[in-house]
Amino acid sequence: MREVAREAGVSLGQLQHYFSSRAEMLNFAIEFAADQTARRVTQGIAVLHQPPHPRDVLRVVLVEFLPLRPDARATSRMNAAYVVEAMHDPALRQQVAVGLRDGRAMVERLIRQAMSQGQIPANRDPAVETDLILALTGLAPLLELDVIEPEAALTAIDQYLDRLFCPAS
Template sequence: MVDHEQRRRELAGAVWRVIVRDGVADVSIRAVAAESGWSSGALRHYFATRAELLAFACEEVIGQVTARVSAMRPTGSLRQAAGEVLLQTMPVDEERHTEASIAFAFLALGLGDPALARVQRLHFTTMYELCLRLIAQLVPGPVDTTPETLAHRLHAVVDGLTVHVLAGHLSSDEMVAQLNAYLDEL
């Protein structure tokens, strides 16, 4: 019996490989079919359009990161735990670099395609909600700034550092040091 969800995940993996190797502009039904060893017709059985295929691939990245974060059982201080959680979303190793590359490839795509804009909003909303939960734990007392504002700032720091690593302006180690410095300031 065919496991359709497993096949869809295999196709998402093929999309990820094409994005990492060739860039998101080169993702097509034909390119993903070739990467996965499937025919274009077989692939279209699962995804009728390029946008559907790309949206699913990005949703899989979001789900993969969310599952990894949910499975964590951090030890140490709240501050250390927050850093460990955030680093699960940032490009500190090859797997997370690939995930971040895929997620950020959707920024430009979401501007012109409503289906991809929905996935982009899901990515941003999921990350903001994570930052808001972390801020609630890290900054429990009254402060001059709302938790929502602090969460937006934390989200901006995480995304900014991620973009700098993806663009080659920071190393992963430098990114971790900057994240730690910001968390220490909180």
């Protein structure tokens, strides 16, 4: 908390006025990050042709989870810190797991809906496809550490989505 206070240019006492513990501060930060990501996703979907194609929705969601812009980079870093903290804190672990399961369920519902509408071949396993989509969010640390370029991440996303939404062969 001292480091956060120093970075924010406030005293530890001022920070503790708002957050009584590190966990409380981290919870606030992750809720803020989630709200910012949801806002960016909503804005991205709003500019799509309505009703949007599920492929386009999935692309917006994936792109907004990656650190491709300054606001998304801050969110990505908060998410990474939160997940690392959750690995060591059983109470936080449960909270993080619930949020991640909810997000996973939303993606799987979208895939199942696209399958029922014939936009994804019926021979695909929606659970596996959901996991593969979520695996693409693992590009975030590769981008943060300059292992891959943003264009490479976008190419990987587009190629996967093209394969997912191609007609059955």
